[in-house]
Amino acid sequence: MTSNHIETQAIRTQIERTEFLEHSNPLYLTSSFVFEDAEDMRASFAEEKRRNIYSRFTNPNTSEFVSKICKMEGAEDGYAFATGMSAVFSTFAALLNSDDHIVSSRSIFGSTNSLFTKFLPKWNIETSYFKVNEVDHIESLIQPNTKVLYAESPTNPAVDILDLDFLGQIAKKHNLIFIVDNCFATPYLQQPIQFGADLVIHSATKLIDGQGRVLGGVTVGRADLIREIYLFSRNTGPALSPFNAWILSKSLETLVVRVERHCENAVKVAEFLETHPQVQLVKYPFLPSHPQYEIAKKQMKLGGNVVSFEIKGGVDAGRNFLNSIKLCSLSANLGDTRTIVTHPASTTHSKLSVEDRLETSITDGLIRVSVGLENVEDIIADLHQALTNER
Numbered sequence: 123m124t125s126n127h128i129e130t131q132a133i134r135t136q137i138e139r140t141e142f143l144e145h146s147n148p149l150y151l152t153s154s155f156v157f158e159d160a161e162d163m164r165a166s167f168a169e170e171k172r173r174n175i176y177s178r179f180t181n182p183n184t185s186e187f188v189s190k191i192c193k194m195e196g197a198e199d200g201y202a203f204a205t206g207m208s209a210v211f212s213t214f215a216a217l218l219n220s221d222d223h224i225v226s227s228r229s230i231f232g233s234t235n236s237l238f239t240k241f242l243p244k245w246n247i248e249t250s251y252f253k254v255n256e257v258d259h260i261e262s263l264i265q266p267n268t269k270v271l272y273a274e275s276p277t278n279p280a281v282d283i284l285d286l287d288f289l290g291q292i293a294k295k296h297n298l299i300f301i302v303d304n305c306f307a308t309p310y311l312q313q314p315i316q317f318g319a320d321l322v323i324h325s326a327t328k329l330i331d332g333q334g335r336v337l338g339g340v341t342v343g344r345a346d347l348i349r350e351i352y353l354f355s356r357n358t359g360p361a362l363s364p365f366n367a368w369i370l371s372k373s374l375e376t377l378v379v380r381v382e383r384h385c386e387n388a389v390k391v392a393e394f395l396e397t398h399p400q401v402q403l404v405k406y407p408f409l410p411s412h413p414q415y416e417i418a419k420k421q422m423k424l425g426g427n428v429v430s431f432e433i434k435g436g437v438d439a440g441r442n443f444l445n446s447i448k449l450c451s452l453s454a455n456l457g458d459t460r461t462i463v464t465h466p467a468s469t470t471h472s473k474l475s476v477e478d479r480l481e482t483s484i485t486d487g488l489i490r491v492s493v494g495l496e497n498v499e500d501i502i503a504d505l506h507q508a509l510t511n512e513r
């Protein structure tokens with residue numbers, strides 16, 4: 123029985139049971155699989171049958187995880203990776219040729235930005251960027267050799283929103299492969315394929331694991347593109363481990379309930395911050411004050427778990443705020459059960475010039491809060507005391 127409901131898909135998509143008729147899917151810690159005879163081996167390698175050969179190619183645990191994400195995202199096929207970044211890199215490495223060109227949002231994950239600016243140029247692949255508030259001139263960036271349109275929404279760390287439907291139409295008109303990193307939204311809150319995305323990438327390390335345990339990544343979407351990505355990956359080896367796939371597949375079963383509570387807490391945190399005198403500006407997609415509130419409402423089910431705000435007093439105030447935090451964690455991750463606060467201007471983005479930071483809306487006093495699943499009163503009390511001590 124198949125279901126269109128995402129909770130049911132996440133729970134009831136499973137690979138075949140073994141002879142033991144286990145209820146919960148076991149862990150397949152095996153590097154390879156055996157063949158019945160020479161003919162079985164020949165036919166398997168010739169891909170005349172779809173079966174497991176070697177866990178660098180496929181494994182029952184990774185297949186289950188990928189099938190769940192495909193159902194939840196409405197995708198034809200997918201491949202799972204050891205990390206979100208190996209998903210991003212392998213996707214580009216598989217699909218692009220030297221001298222191809224990328225048009226990308228300026229507000230993208232730091233390592234993806236490094237891939238575009240430091241490493242892909244080795245193969246003469248250049249990237250042109252548009253700012254989130256300058257989407258009108260995207261078409262002027264497209265060249266005859268442009269192959270990919272790339273975006274993330276909501277963005278990290280400023281929590282801006284890009285209109286995926288609008289981007290999807292541009293990609294279609296110019297015959298570009300539209301790739302969306304959907305990590306901040308999860309397949310529950312937003313399904314980019316509905317808005318014209320050809321491929322969707324996730325860092326499963328974040329809300330999909332949701333408990334800060336394992337790294338993982340996945341790319342899903344058009345079967346013809348996934349075939350290229352699969353062939354590249356089965357030869358180059360970025361595969362997700364069976365153990366991590368098992369963890370991530372289990373995590374998906376609780377994704378909806380977790381993300382709902384994350385979002386419920388995040389709204390309350392955002393509303394609290396808006397009333398605090400030390401806070402200059404709060405950005406949360408589902409607050410009416412958000413500049414792209416209407417677009418967020420159109421493409422997302424809820425606003426996500428990340429709230430950003432501008433503390434009065436710039437870099438020093440940001441550092442002092444972090445030093446005053448007691449309950450929440452100072453950590454580089456996000457989407458964990460534990461609330462995490464970061465100050466991008468003095469940490470993750472400190473190497474950028476002030477001008478470059480401002481291009482991606484990272485002001486000196488910007489604080490990013492990945493709102494967790496603790497009781498929201500405790501989260502708010504900690505932020506409140508840190509904002510008050512900070513003076």
Ligand SMILES: *Cc1c(COP(=O)(O)O)cnc(C)c1O
Nearest residue numbers: 205206207231303305325327338
């Ligand atoms: C964390 C993250 C990545 C990279 O994922 P890893 O699992 O850390 O390699 C990519 N994109 C976004 C938006 C992320 O937040």
